[in-house]
Amino acid sequence: MAEAQFGAETSQRGEWVRQANRFTDRITADGSSGWPVEPDRYRLVVSLACPWAHRSVIVRRLLGLEDVLSLGVVDPIRDERGWRFSLDPDGRDPVTGIAHLSEAYLAADPGFTGRYTVPAILDVAERRVVTNDYPQITLDLSAEWAAHHREGAPQLYPESLRAEIDEVNALVYRDVNNGVYRCGFATSQQAYEEAFERLFARLDWLSERLAGQRYLVGDTITEADVRLFTTLVRFDAVYHGHFKCNRQKLTELPVLWAYARDLFQTPGFGDTVDFDHIKRHYYATHHQINPTGIVPLGPDPSAWHTPHDRESLGGRPFGDGAPPA
Numbered sequence: 001m002a003e004a005q006f007g008a009e010t011s012q013r014g015e016w017v018r019q020a021n022r023f024t025d026r027i028t029a030d031g032s033s034g035w036p037v038e039p040d041r042y043r044l045v046v047s048l049a050c051p052w053a054h055r056s057v058i059v060r061r062l063l064g065l066e067d068v069l070s071l072g073v074v075d076p077i078r079d080e081r082g083w084r085f086s087l088d089p090d091g092r093d094p095v096t097g098i099a100h101l102s103e104a105y106l107a108a109d110p111g112f113t114g115r116y117t118v119p120a121i122l123d124v125a126e127r128r129v130v131t132n133d134y135p136q137i138t139l140d141l142s143a144e145w146a147a148h149h150r151e152g153a154p155q156l157y158p159e160s161l162r163a164e165i166d167e168v169n170a171l172v173y174r175d176v177n178n179g180v181y182r183c184g185f186a187t188s189q190q191a192y193e194e195a196f197e198r199l200f201a202r203l204d205w206l207s208e209r210l211a212g213q214r215y216l217v218g219d220t221i222t223e224a225d226v227r228l229f230t231t232l233v234r235f236d237a238v239y240h241g242h243f244k245c246n247r248q249k250l251t252e253l254p255v256l257w258a259y260a261r262d263l264f265q266t267p268g269f270g271d272t273v274d275f276d277h278i279k280r281h282y283y284a285t286h287h288q289i290n291p292t293g294i295v296p297l298g299p300d301p302s303a304w305h306t307p308h309d310r311e312s313l314g315g316r317p318f319g320d321g322a323p324p325a
């Protein structure tokens with residue numbers, strides 16, 4: 001199933017072209033979208049393996065939204081019906097009662113034929129997907145859910161920095177976040193090489209930028225750091241080998257490695273990383289690029305805890321605010 005779905009997203013030149021997000025409704029503070037922000041009404045469903053979903057897990061935690069927006073975690077290994085709640089008792093999500101995420105997609109649109117993707121926010125009572133629009137989900141957690149943020153929550157998407165954050169995010173998305181997939185899912189040598197060159201050129205650009213500043217935009221953590229982190233933290237575990245992104249390992253790129261460790265050691269980042277889910281998902285489910293399904297034992301993750309020495313660059317992770325508890 002996964003192979004056929006990936007086939008539909010492969011161009012004639014062998015390039016990977018990601019499907020558009022189908023459910024783009026927004027949950028808003030004023031309810032004008034028809035989906036008002038409301039504690040306990042919605043459920044965020046993620047795979048801990050998935051970098052797009054990981055963004056929302058980090059942002060939810062940094063903003064202290066755990067008590068108002070619950071989290072469902074699917075099994076990193078999908079079956080023929082896609083993501084499933086087989087980690088939960090009786091194989092059902094304890095809040096919505098569904099066994100497969102596809103049930104919530106089909107409840108929203110019985111004719112849906114795309115991939116059933118995470119992250120998705122479900123309306124609990126209706127057991128249906130409201131949105132799988134992952135770039136908008138995190139921005140809305142910042143802007144629309146502000147009334148429910150914890151005290152001292154950071155401004156991840158401040159008005160004054162939005163243009164710069166958007167600009168950095170667009171480049172990081174094209175060349176890095178999605179760039180690793182374009183390497184891994186390329187089906188022609190040329191498409192792979194083009195994606196590879198763009199990826200590492202952008203990592204060089206990021207290294208230069210981050211050599212003199214602690215965070216990507218401004219002097220505190222923003223949405224831009226969250227988005228880059230979820231790719232960097234997977235780099236050596238899966239992208240370097242499985243997706244053939246192997247000019248260097250992250251650990252061989254000193255600035256980015258220190259930057260990634262700095263974030264990893266910040267509450268909300270490293271404590272949301274699950275290397276077991278990450279490695280099993282990528283290596284065991286992309287049969288077209290790893291037919292044996294063997295999951296490598298390395299790399300040793302203990303290096304993530306070594307000192308990063310980036311405090312001297314100035315900046316404080318949460319500005320005047322406090323880290324999440």
Ligand SMILES: N[C@@H](CCC(=O)N[C@@H](CS)C(=O)NCC(=O)O)C(=O)O
Nearest residue numbers: 018019021050051052115116117118
């Ligand atoms: N919604 C986006 C991005 C989210 C995404 O790709 N999530 C992956 C996991 S990292 C997924 O859910 N894949 C399900 C599948 O391929 O069937 C998309 O449709 O491409």
